[in-house]
Each structure stands twice: as structure tokens, then as C-alpha cells.
Amino acid sequence: MKFRFACLALAWAISAAPALAEDAIKIGFIDPLSGGGASIGEIGLKTYQYLADEASVSGGLLGRKVEIVGLDNKTNPQESLIQAQKAADQGIRIITQGNGSSVAAALSGWVTKYNDRNPGKEVIYLNYAAVDPVLTNDKCSYWHFRWDANSDIKMAALTNFMKGKPNIKKVYLINQDYSFGQAVRTTARSMLKEKRPDIEIVGDELHPLLKITDFAPYVAKIKASGADTVITGNWGQDIALLLKAAADAGLQTDWYTYYAGGAGGPTGIKQTGLAHRVFAIVEGFPNSAPEAAQKWEAAFRAKTGVGLFYPRAVNEMRMLAMAVNQAKSADPKAIAAQLEGMKTEGFDGGEIFMRKEDHQLFQDMYIGSFGPLDPGAKFDEEGTGWGWKLAGVIKAKDTILPTTCKMERP
Amino acid sequence: MSARLGSLMPWLALALLFIVTPQILSSATALTMTSLMGVMIIFALSYNMLLGQTGLLSFGHAVYFGLGGFVAIHTMNAVIHSKLPVSIPMIPLVGGLAGLAFGALFGLVSTRRAGIVFSMISLGLGELVSSSSFILRSFFGGEEGVTTNRAKLAPFFGHRFGSQLEVYYLIAAWCFFCVAAMYALTQTPFGRMCNAVRENPERVEFVGYSPRVLRLIAFCFAAFFAGVAGALGAISFEIMNAQQLGSQQSSLVLLMAYIGGVGSFAGPIVGAVIITFLQITLSDVTNAWQLYFGLMFIGAVLYAPDGVVGWLRMHLRVVRRGAAWRLAPAYALVAPALALAGVGAIMTIELANRQLAQARSEGSAMRLFGLDVDASTAWPWIVAVGLFVLGASGVRLLWPRVGEAWGDVNARLQIRSGA
Amino acid sequence: MLQLITFSALNGVLYGMLLFMMASGLTLIFSMMGVLNFAHASFYMLGAYFGFEISRRIGFWPGLVLAPLLVGAVGALVERYGLRRVHRLGHVSELLFTFGLAFVIEEMVQMVWGKLPVDYRGPPSLDFVAFRLFDTTYPAYRMFMLSVAVAMFVVLLALLTRTRVGLIIQAALTHPDMVAMLGHNVPRIFMLVFGAGAALAGLAGVIAGPALVTQPAMATLLGPILFVVIVVGGLGSLTGAFVASLLIGLLQTFAVAMNFSLAEVFGPTAPPFLDDLWRVTIAQLAPVMPYILLVLVLIVRPTGLMGTRES
Incomplete structure (x- = not known):
């Protein structure tokens, strides 16, 4: 009895899934939309919705509108697979995701197996922020494309920048104890050794992910080591708390970070008062962007109320549109064939290209420092009055790294 | 004779339900969801062997679910690698045995005491294992976890278990078997002694049994079935990662058992179905789904301590x-x-x-x-x-x-x- | 080295005292009511958020007084209209009630104040360097936290040993039935103790909020450690909770400072299958330390370090 009721409820819920409008091209956005990770996921969703509206208003793809379907994965790999399955059932054949390499690895594996087992119904996976190098190396997939520079590429760019900074003598590494933090730490060691053998690595710390409430003990250790520069891949509360503890203890070092610009990061840096001591590496800063991108950013901010945290999302959607238009088809097979090796002008300038061997995008990388806005600079972050100031550019060709990917093409 | 037939009826109905479900709900999402429900039914029932039947409140039961799943997925990869003639339907047994082994090991430590001390040790062990998953990288696969491809194992009478439908039937078969086995266990003298341990351990000792040994045995059984569930989960998703043995998963199973009703055998089954369904669909409807979960749980504790099944049973009695x-x-x-x-x-x-x-x-x-x-x-x-x-x-x-x-x-x- | 030891000790004591501020309330509640309050860390979080809200409207100092009182009121209400109802169903139901409550409080906090950390700052009057030792500064705010924690400890001690209320509470710890028979209104004492325990946690939240980050996950981060503290110290023992708080505070802080791994002691080649374990440093293990301690203590001494009761 109760089983039958449950089944009926189930059947009802599934049939009540929103009916499809045949004409729109749907993109499944799989990221956390509830719980702790949602603050980041919602920014991503907003960005993609803005981009989809933009594409739809200007004629759409092949005359079809573009629509983003938000799917909440709760940052859980298993849940992501259910959501991806849900998307595939609704006829969504393009999915995009960014938060969490664990989710990305799960999705990439799922897409490969799904396409293998369901020929004719292929799904393509566009990754906009998961940076684990393994996704375009040992675990690469033909159906996975990545627009963010992976963590090795970022480190290559960062160390290229540090090469020209003679005042860096003693470096301390502090990272979260999981695959990404480990990758940052090992590449930092090997690349610094190669590019600046004179730099001494005075500390190499791994701390548990998102579990530390007080970084004072770690900062005491950094202080005791006499480091003048800290490199960290920390994100979320781990970067905010680390900087806070450092400011409290009066630690005077430069910070080279991956994610100081992430949601909540700028507020945290402003609080510590570390003006222009915190550097971040990204694919573009609004204040140094070309004229067109600045205009775009202003319109985006006016509409959504947040800064464009993912310039790569713009690149992703523009390249997707190009692929669809060139192939004259929205079929993932055709899209994938077009995206491979695609070259175009990047949102923040410079030529960007999708490397055919591993489906990794290469683009100019920018290093900026965070502090009070220079006169003439237009964009601050999170209403702090502080903004990013360009410190250096690394050309795309200087970030190219070899890959171990052995792509299996269908 | 007819009484025996009568007691068999629910089982036939259950089997029939398992068989026809995919005919009614044929979409891939529904299949994935019903597969997950099957996994969770076993998991929640195994949890209730502790909470409902033996009176042990565990905050770390997901440890055995997760470890069973990890051992299962490593076994699958090893089988693929060395081309052994092992096919998928055997894998849950491996997971179960792994659960049993870890259950025996941790059970020795934690079941020496009941009550709060047991709960706290289970909490501590749960945190310990889930924290070590980032340290013991080669076993837990770090953040990405461990993946596999179930279709690459030796076929089972021609079935490769590539499609979700085949996996569904595999899970349904195991689920049916496990439900029956766990039910049978409650009917044995051992099952009755577990109830006695829950109610009054002192008297159990007077009768000549050691409550400690009984607790340990119950714990091992629960860990075994949790391991089976973990292995089935690993087969269904083809991925295992550290989140599966963390505190969230442990809370989830507590929620399932309690909402369904810990006082009856069928309670956790109903709880697992309801909560899995809500977990997957509620987030489409509202962002505040976790708040509803919490309120639902508090509501159950306050107004329906016997859970959904307890409530239904109370009324069924009157209706009859x-x-x-x-x-x-x-x-x-x-x-x-x-x-x-x-x-x-x-x-x-x-x-x-x-x-x-x-x-x-x-x-x-x-x-x-x-x-x-x-x-x-x-x-x-x-x-x-x-x-x-x-x-x-x-x-x-x-x-x-x-x-x-x-x-x-x-x-x-x-x-x-x-x- | 001396610098590292000094600051590790300072940080460890501070962290330990912060833990004790919460653990004391939790222990009191547990030993009097038999309820293991899973939502205790949530009251700590509420304290921080209330403090934040008040400080941005009136100022930090009023918040220091008002926020704990508010949290205490919330706690008393929870006891009166929630816990007391489930009391007849037994301790497991009470525990599960607080377990659900912790979820709900976290969700509500996320709803009201958002999922990102809020900008909660200490008072400008405490925004200076307390002292400078070996070229490392120690902020005045941390000294303030330490002194509040110590003051609270002293007041609590005096209250329990020197006043009539304290005597009743102490009596209720061990002989609740007897106390009720002597004519004391035990349900009201329960409500007051629960409220007071929540207020203490709230106070810890108000002063810890600006130093650590005020964010929705702060309860889940500290919650399990609190249980470790009171179980390791011995359920129902305030002295035990004090010792365990300091022990865990120092243990975790000093562990962070150490870089030893098995590889350094026994050479870089690990026995088969132990490769990962070989490279783990003690610093990496720091957050796991409390749990290792918990399991070890409970195996050797199920009553905890200073406890006399088991459940």
C-alpha cells in the first residue's frame, strides 16, 4: 500500500518535470545551489544565465534560444551524477560545471561511459573551473573541455612572474591537504627549483581542508621560518582565515594565491589591510581589460550586482556559439569536433586556443595585486573600494605544458 | 498452512514490486533513483539493527558503508586489471565482508559500552576515518575518489551490467535478499536477545549472556550489511569518494531510520524511500530543502517518535x-x-x-x-x-x-x- | 624555536579556554539533565551572529552583554517548549531533538545572514598590538579574549562553590531526585541551567566571532571537538572538562608546530602499502588528534580522565 503510494508520488514527480520547449538549446548547469557551496554556485549560475540571455537576444544559436537549467549537486559527486542523468533524461546534451575537482572527475568519467553506452545521445561536458591537472592528463576524456587554466599552468605562470622578482628569497608553501593543494605544492617546488634555484623553500605545510578555525599556530610557524613570500592555493574560508591570522600577528610577507579573489576573499583582504601584498593569478582583471571587455563588465555588474568572476565563462559560451554555428548543428559530436583546436580572440585580449591533444584551453594569464583603487580604475570588488591592479602578464605561449593525455576518440 | 501463506504474502508483494517498478518508472533518472533507494534500504535497515533493535545510537555508521564501497571498487579494478573470472553480482559480498572486517575491528573498541559512550566513540571513529581519507590517498583516492567501469568485468550469464536497468535488477535482488536475511535475523533467538540488551542489559547477564558480546555481534552484522549497501552504491555510481563515509552520510541514515520509524522492521525501508526521493527532488523545488529536512526531523522527534510506519500501524490496527x-x-x-x-x-x-x-x-x-x-x-x-x-x-x-x-x-x- | 614554543603555548591556551567556555555549559547541561546537547555549538554560532548584528547597530560592547543574554533566552525557550516535551520519551529522543535543532539553526543563520562570512570586527579600542616578542606581535584582542575566558572561569568556579545556587546545582549533578524531593523546582532549574549554558556558549561566540571568522559553518567545525572535550574530561566533571580543554588546545597547537613524519625517523623507504602513512607529518595530523585521544582514552578509561559516571 505505502509502496504503491510512494511509486505514484514518484511517477508524478517525474512526469511533473518541466516540459521541454523544443526550440531552445539547453545547457545543464551542475553546481551547488544549496548549502555551504551555494554562494559560489549561485554566482556561476547568474553568470551563465546572463550569457545565455545575451546569446538569445542577439539571435540565438542557429536561431534557437539558449537556456540554462540549474541543477543542484550539493557539491557531492554521486549527487552530480544523478543530476547529470536527470539532465540527459530531459534531453539536455550540454552540461557545464566548475566547483570541485571531485565532481569534475566524476562527471568526466560519467560522460565518457554514458556516451559509450548510449550512442546517438552523446552529452558534452564543458568545465569552467575545476583545475585538477589530472582531468587533462591521465584521466582526460574526449567529451571534456576545460576553459580554466589547470593548477599546473597557473603555477607555471606564477613562477614565470616570480622569476623576475629578485626580492623573493625565502618561500613558504601552505596548502590544503587534498589533491589540489598537493598539486600546487609539488609543482611549486619543482618549478621554483628549475626557474629560481637560489630561492630557499623554508616551509611546506599541508593543513586539513576547511577544518581550521584558527590559523594563528600556522602563522607562528611561518613567522619562525623567516619567509618573505607565501604561496598558497587556499580558497574559501581557508584563505580568509589565513590572511586574518597573518595580519593579527603582523606577518610581513607577500602572498601569491590562486583564489584570493574568490567570493568573500576581497572582503577578507580589505579587513586585514594588506594593501597590494596579496597577489592572485587569473585569466583577466576588469581594470586592465580591453575597452570592450570593460564595457561588458559594467553592463554585467549593473544587471547582476556582482563582478565577473569567471571571464572564462564568456570565452566558453562564445566558443560554444562559434562551434554550433560552424557545425550548423547543436549535436555534441559536431560541437566537440569543432571545439578541438579552436582558436579565437579571448575576452580579456590575446589569442586563446583549445589544445587538441588534451582539450585544455590556453590563454594569457594575469597577475594582479589587491589594494586601494588607482585613479582612473573603474572596478572595485564586493563594494570594498579596493580593486585589482595589474602586476604582470604571462603570454599564453609561455604557459604551455606537456600533457600525458592519450585521447581516446570515438 | 494458510497462516504460512499469509506470512509469505508481504514478501511476494515486495518481490513483485521490485520486478515491476522499472516497467512503470522507466526513465533513466527514475532507475538511478530507485537503484539508490534499494541501496539506502539496505543501509537504513542495517543501521536499525543497531538503533532500533539493540539500542545503540551510532553517529558513524557510514564508515562501514564507505569502507565496504571502497574495498568493492578496488576489487573491481583489480579484477579488471588481472582479468579474473569474477562478475559484478559477487562484488557486494566482497563489500559486505570488508564491512564485517572493519566492523569487527572497530566494534571491539566501541561496543564495550552502550549508551552515550558508544555514541561518542562512533562519532570519534567516524571523524577519524573520514579525516584519514585525505591522508591515505592511495586507498581513498584523495578528493576525486576511486572510479571504475563495471562493464569491464566478466559477464554474468551474458549480462555486462552496462545499463542502469541491469544494475537496478542486481540491486533489487540483493536488496530483497538482504531485507529477508535481516528480517530472519530479528526472528532468531539472537535477534530477541538483542532486544533484551536494548531493554535491560543487567537481566541479560542474569540469563547468562554477555551484553557486550551480543552488542559486538549485532555491530558486526550491521557493518556487514552496510558494507553490502556500500558496494552496491559503488556499482551503481561507479565511483567512491570520501564523502560517502563522512558525517553527512551518517546523519542521513539516522534521519531515514528515524523518520520511517525505528520501532518496526519496515520503518527504515519506508524512511529510506521517502528521504531518498525528497533528497533528489526537493532541491528542484526549493533552495531551502535542508531547512525542511531539519524541521521534518524535529517534527518527527516531537510528534511522531514512532515514525511514519509507527503512525500507520497505529491506525491500521484501528481500521482492522x-x-x-x-x-x-x-x-x-x-x-x-x-x-x-x-x-x-x-x-x-x-x-x-x-x-x-x-x-x-x-x-x-x-x-x-x-x-x-x-x-x-x-x-x-x-x-x-x-x-x-x-x-x-x-x-x-x-x-x-x-x-x-x-x-x-x-x-x-x-x-x-x-x- | 623559543618563539614558536611561546606563541604555540599562548595560542593553545587561548584555544583551550575558548573550548572550555563552551564545554562548561555543555557539561553542566549534560550532568544535570542527561542531555547531550548537539546544538551547543549552534548557540556559540548564534552568539557570534547576534554579536555581529548588535555591534553594527549599537557597538561591540553592548553586544558583548546583550548577545549572550539573547542566546540564553533562546536556549531557555528551546528547553521550555522543545526539550521538556521530548523529555518523557527518553534521552535518545532528547539528543536527537538537539541534533535536528543544530541543522535548523544552521539553515536559518544561512538564510538570514547569508552563506558567506560576515564582516564582524572587534572594537577599535582593542585594535592595537598588546606586546611584541621575538618580532612577532600579539594582538590586544586576543589578550582580551583570554582575559574574558579566565574571568568567566573564575566567576563560574566561585558561583558553584560559594553560592547557594551553586550548591543546589552541584547537588542536582549527582542526586537529582533528592534535590527534587527537597522541594526545589527541578524543571525550572533545568531551564535556567540550559539557558545559562547557552549564554556561556553565546559569550564564547561573541568574543570568538571577530577573531575567527563568523560564518555558517563555525558550529559544525567546533561541535564534534566539544564532545571530545567533555567525554575525554569525563562526563559530568567540570574539572575534567577544564583539563581536557587545555589539553586538546595545547595538543592541537603544538602538533601543528611539528614536522616529524615516520619517514624522517625510520628513513625514506616505507614498508609495502604504508607509503602514505610514512610521509604524514604530525602537523598534518593535528586536527585528527582530538579524535585519536578520544578513542584512546575511552579504551583505557571509559569514564574519561576525571569522570565517575558512564552515562
Whole structure:
């Protein structure tokens, strides 16, 4: 009895899934939309919705509108697979995701197996922020494309920048104890050794992910080591708390970070008062962007109320549109064939290209420092009055790294 | 003879249900969801062997689910690698044995005491294992976890288990077997002694049993079935990662068992189905689904400590005796008030969620029960809170009638059974 | 080295005292009511958020007084209208009630204050360097936290040993039935103790909020450690909770400072299958330390370090 009721409820819920409008091209956005990770996921969703509206208003793809379907994965790999399955059932054949390499690895594996087992119904996976190098190396997939520079590429760019900074003598590494933090730490060691053998690595710390409430003990250790520069891949509360503890203890070092610009990061840096001591590496800063991108950013901010945290999302959607238009088809097979090796002008300038061997995008990388806005600079972050100031550019060709990917093409 | 047939009926019905479900719900999502339900049914039942039957409140049961899954997935990869003639249906047994092994090991430490001490050790062990998953990288696969491809194992009578339908039937078969086995276990003298350990360990000792040994055995059984569930989960998703053995998963299974009802065997089954269904679908409807989960749990603790099944059983008893009509008038009075209060509460939560959490970025306009409203204006709030207050005070006012009706029914039933 | 030891000790004592501020309330509640309050860390979080809200409207100092009182009121209400109802169903139901409550409080906090950390700052009057030792500064705010924690400890001690209320509470710890028979209103004492325990946690939240980050996950981060503290110290023992708080505070802080791994002690080649374990440093294990301690203590001494009762 109760089983039958449950089944009926189930059947009802599934049939009540929103009916499809045949004409729109749907993109499944799989990221956390509830719980702790949602603050980041919602920014991503907003960005993609803005981009989809933009594409739809200007004629759409092949005359079809573009629509983003938000799917909440709760940052859980298993849940992501259910959501991806849900998307595939609704006829969504393009999915995009960014938060969490664990989710990305799960999705990439799922897409490969799904396409293998369901020929004719292929799904393509566009990754906009998961940076684990393994996704375009040992675990690469033909159906996975990545627009963010992976963590090795970022480190290559960062160390290229540090090469020209003679005042860096003693470096301390502090990272979260999981695959990404480990990758940052090992590449930092090997690349610094190669590019600046004179730099001494005075500390190499791994701390548990998102579990530390007080970084004072770690900062005491950094202080005791006499480091003048800290490199960290920390994100979320781990970067905010680390900087806070450092400011409290009066630690005077430069910070080279991956994610100081992430949601909540700028507020945290402003609080510590570390003006222009915190550097971040990204694919573009609004204040140094070309004229067109600045205009775009202003319109985006006016509409959504947040800064464009993912310039790569713009690149992703523009390249997707190009692929669809060139192939004259929205079929993932055709899209994938077009995206491979695609070259175009990047949102923040410079030529960007999708490397055919591993489906990794290469683009100019920018290093900026965070502090009070220079006169003439237009964009601050999170209403702090502080903004990013360009410190250096690394050309795309200087970030190219070899890959171990052995792509299996269908 | 007919009594035996009668006791077999539920099992036949269950088997039939397992067989026909994919015919009714054939979409891939529904299959994935029903597969997950099968896994969770085993997991929740294994949890209830501890909580409901032996009186052990564990906060770290997911450890055995996860470890079983990890061992299973490593076994699958090893089988693929060395091309052994092992096929998928055997894998859950491996997971179960792994669960059993870890259960015996950790059980030795944790089942020496019952009560709070047991709960705290289970919490500590749970944190310990989930923290070490980032340290023991080669086993737990770090953040990405360990993946596999189930279709690459040796075929089982021609089946490669590539499709979700085949996996569904595999899970259904294992689920049926496990449910039957766990039910049989409750009927054995051992199962009865577990109940005795829950009720009064001292007397158990007087009868000549060691409560400690009984607790340990129950713990091992529970860990075994949790391991089977973990392995089935690993087969279904083809990935295992550290989240599967963390505190969230442990809380989830507690929620399932409790909402369904820990006092009856069927309780956790119903709880697993309901919670899995809500977990997957509720997030499509509202962002505040976790709040609803929490409120639902508190509501169950406060008003339905016997869970959904306990509630149903209570009524079934009355219906069987033909006394349901005596309750009907009181229920008919309370039901509208209850519904009003529920609708009011949901509206208030949704309005609050919109206005507080989303208005800044997405605007305060929203759709609520099919109506377009603006959460920044006063009217929707007045209506929502008004409905809630009206409904809640209605319930408060009318509830004594339900109590009276129940008192009446119980008295009559007692008289009748006494006569 | 000396610098590292000094600051590790300072940080460890501070962290330990912070833990004790919460653990003391939790222990009191547990030993009097038999309820293991899973929502205790949530009251700590509420304290921080209330403090934040008040400080941005009136100022930090009023918040220091008002926020704990508010949290205490919330706690008393929870006891009166929630816990007391489930009391008849037994301790497991009470525990599960607080377990659900912790979820709900976290969700509500996320709804009201958002999912990102809020900008909660200490008072400008405490925004200076307390002292400078070996070229490392120690902020005045941390000294303030330490002194509040110590003051609270002293007051609590005096209250329990020197006053009539304290005597009743102490009596209720061990002989609740007897106390009730002597004519004391035990339900009201329960409500007051629960409220007071919540207020203490709230106070810890108000002063810890600006130093650590005020964010929705702060309760889940500290919650399990609190249980470790009171179980390791011995359920129902305030002295035990004090010792365990300091022990865990120092243990975790000093562990962070150490870089030893098995590889350094026994050479870089690990026995088969132990490769990962070989490279783990003690610093990496720091957050796991409390749990290792918990399991070890409970194996050797199920009553905890200073406890006399088991459940």
C-alpha cells in the first residue's frame, strides 16, 4: 500500500518535470545551489544565465534560444551524477560545471561511459573551473573541455612572474591537504627549483581542508621560518582565515594565491589591510581589460550586482556559439569536433586556443595585486573600494605544458 | 498452512514490486533513483539493527558503508586489471565482508559500552576515518575518489551490467535478499536477545549472556550489511569518494531510520524511500530543502517518535477492528487546520528565503503555490503568517478532540478484546 | 624555536579556554539533565551572529552583554517548549531533538545572514598590538579574549562553590531526585541551567566571532571537538572538562608546530602499502588528534580522565 503510494508520488514527480520547449538549446548547469557551496554556485549560475540571455537576444544559436537549467549537486559527486542523468533524461546534451575537482572527475568519467553506452545521445561536458591537472592528463576524456587554466599552468605562470622578482628569497608553501593543494605544492617546488634555484623553500605545510578555525599556530610557524613570500592555493574560508591570522600577528610577507579573489576573499583582504601584498593569478582583471571587455563588465555588474568572476565563462559560451554555428548543428559530436583546436580572440585580449591533444584551453594569464583603487580604475570588488591592479602578464605561449593525455576518440 | 501463506504474502508483494517498478518508472533518472533507494534500504535497515533493535545510537555508521564501497571498487579494478573470472553480482559480498572486517575491528573498541559512550566513540571513529581519507590517498583516492567501469568485468550469464536497468535488477535482488536475511535475523533467538540488551542489559547477564558480546555481534552484522549497501552504491555510481563515509552520510541514515520509524522492521525501508526521493527532488523545488529536512526531523522527534510506519500501524490496527469511523470526525476537524498551518509555514519559509537570501541578487518577485507574489511587500507575509497562526491555533484548539476520540477507541477495543 | 614554543603555548591556551567556555555549559547541561546537547555549538554560532548584528547597530560592547543574554533566552525557550516535551520519551529522543535543532539553526543563520562570512570586527579600542616578542606581535584582542575566558572561569568556579545556587546545582549533578524531593523546582532549574549554558556558549561566540571568522559553518567545525572535550574530561566533571580543554588546545597547537613524519625517523623507504602513512607529518595530523585521544582514552578509561559516571 505505502509502496504503491510512494511509486505514484514518484511517477508524478517525474512526469511533473518541466516540459521541454523544443526550440531552445539547453545547457545543464551542475553546481551547488544549496548549502555551504551555494554562494559560489549561485554566482556561476547568474553568470551563465546572463550569457545565455545575451546569446538569445542577439539571435540565438542557429536561431534557437539558449537556456540554462540549474541543477543542484550539493557539491557531492554521486549527487552530480544523478543530476547529470536527470539532465540527459530531459534531453539536455550540454552540461557545464566548475566547483570541485571531485565532481569534475566524476562527471568526466560519467560522460565518457554514458556516451559509450548510449550512442546517438552523446552529452558534452564543458568545465569552467575545476583545475585538477589530472582531468587533462591521465584521466582526460574526449567529451571534456576545460576553459580554466589547470593548477599546473597557473603555477607555471606564477613562477614565470616570480622569476623576475629578485626580492623573493625565502618561500613558504601552505596548502590544503587534498589533491589540489598537493598539486600546487609539488609543482611549486619543482618549478621554483628549475626557474629560481637560489630561492630557499623554508616551509611546506599541508593543513586539513576547511577544518581550521584558527590559523594563528600556522602563522607562528611561518613567522619562525623567516619567509618573505607565501604561496598558497587556499580558497574559501581557508584563505580568509589565513590572511586574518597573518595580519593579527603582523606577518610581513607577500602572498601569491590562486583564489584570493574568490567570493568573500576581497572582503577578507580589505579587513586585514594588506594593501597590494596579496597577489592572485587569473585569466583577466576588469581594470586592465580591453575597452570592450570593460564595457561588458559594467553592463554585467549593473544587471547582476556582482563582478565577473569567471571571464572564462564568456570565452566558453562564445566558443560554444562559434562551434554550433560552424557545425550548423547543436549535436555534441559536431560541437566537440569543432571545439578541438579552436582558436579565437579571448575576452580579456590575446589569442586563446583549445589544445587538441588534451582539450585544455590556453590563454594569457594575469597577475594582479589587491589594494586601494588607482585613479582612473573603474572596478572595485564586493563594494570594498579596493580593486585589482595589474602586476604582470604571462603570454599564453609561455604557459604551455606537456600533457600525458592519450585521447581516446570515438 | 494458510497462516504460512499469509506470512509469505508481504514478501511476494515486495518481490513483485521490485520486478515491476522499472516497467512503470522507466526513465533513466527514475532507475538511478530507485537503484539508490534499494541501496539506502539496505543501509537504513542495517543501521536499525543497531538503533532500533539493540539500542545503540551510532553517529558513524557510514564508515562501514564507505569502507565496504571502497574495498568493492578496488576489487573491481583489480579484477579488471588481472582479468579474473569474477562478475559484478559477487562484488557486494566482497563489500559486505570488508564491512564485517572493519566492523569487527572497530566494534571491539566501541561496543564495550552502550549508551552515550558508544555514541561518542562512533562519532570519534567516524571523524577519524573520514579525516584519514585525505591522508591515505592511495586507498581513498584523495578528493576525486576511486572510479571504475563495471562493464569491464566478466559477464554474468551474458549480462555486462552496462545499463542502469541491469544494475537496478542486481540491486533489487540483493536488496530483497538482504531485507529477508535481516528480517530472519530479528526472528532468531539472537535477534530477541538483542532486544533484551536494548531493554535491560543487567537481566541479560542474569540469563547468562554477555551484553557486550551480543552488542559486538549485532555491530558486526550491521557493518556487514552496510558494507553490502556500500558496494552496491559503488556499482551503481561507479565511483567512491570520501564523502560517502563522512558525517553527512551518517546523519542521513539516522534521519531515514528515524523518520520511517525505528520501532518496526519496515520503518527504515519506508524512511529510506521517502528521504531518498525528497533528497533528489526537493532541491528542484526549493533552495531551502535542508531547512525542511531539519524541521521534518524535529517534527518527527516531537510528534511522531514512532515514525511514519509507527503512525500507520497505529491506525491500521484501528481500521482492522472496524473502528476507524470513530476517529474520522475528529480527524476531519483537525485536517483542514493542520493543512492550513502547513501551507502557512511553507509560505512563510519560502517568503523568508526569497526575501532574505535571494532578493538581493534575483529580485523579490516569486511564484508561490501558483501565484505571483512579491516578497518585499507586506501582503504575502500577512497572508502566510495569518494562515499559519490560524491553522496552528485551530490545531491547538481541536487537538483534544483527537485525543478524546483515541481514548474512546482504545477503551472500546480493550473492552472488546477483553470480552 | 623559543618563539614558536611561546606563541604555540599562548595560542593553545587561548584555544583551550575558548573550548572550555563552551564545554562548561555543555557539561553542566549534560550532568544535570542527561542531555547531550548537539546544538551547543549552534548557540556559540548564534552568539557570534547576534554579536555581529548588535555591534553594527549599537557597538561591540553592548553586544558583548546583550548577545549572550539573547542566546540564553533562546536556549531557555528551546528547553521550555522543545526539550521538556521530548523529555518523557527518553534521552535518545532528547539528543536527537538537539541534533535536528543544530541543522535548523544552521539553515536559518544561512538564510538570514547569508552563506558567506560576515564582516564582524572587534572594537577599535582593542585594535592595537598588546606586546611584541621575538618580532612577532600579539594582538590586544586576543589578550582580551583570554582575559574574558579566565574571568568567566573564575566567576563560574566561585558561583558553584560559594553560592547557594551553586550548591543546589552541584547537588542536582549527582542526586537529582533528592534535590527534587527537597522541594526545589527541578524543571525550572533545568531551564535556567540550559539557558545559562547557552549564554556561556553565546559569550564564547561573541568574543570568538571577530577573531575567527563568523560564518555558517563555525558550529559544525567546533561541535564534534566539544564532545571530545567533555567525554575525554569525563562526563559530568567540570574539572575534567577544564583539563581536557587545555589539553586538546595545547595538543592541537603544538602538533601543528611539528614536522616529524615516520619517514624522517625510520628513513625514506616505507614498508609495502604504508607509503602514505610514512610521509604524514604530525602537523598534518593535528586536527585528527582530538579524535585519536578520544578513542584512546575511552579504551583505557571509559569514564574519561576525571569522570565517575558512564552515562
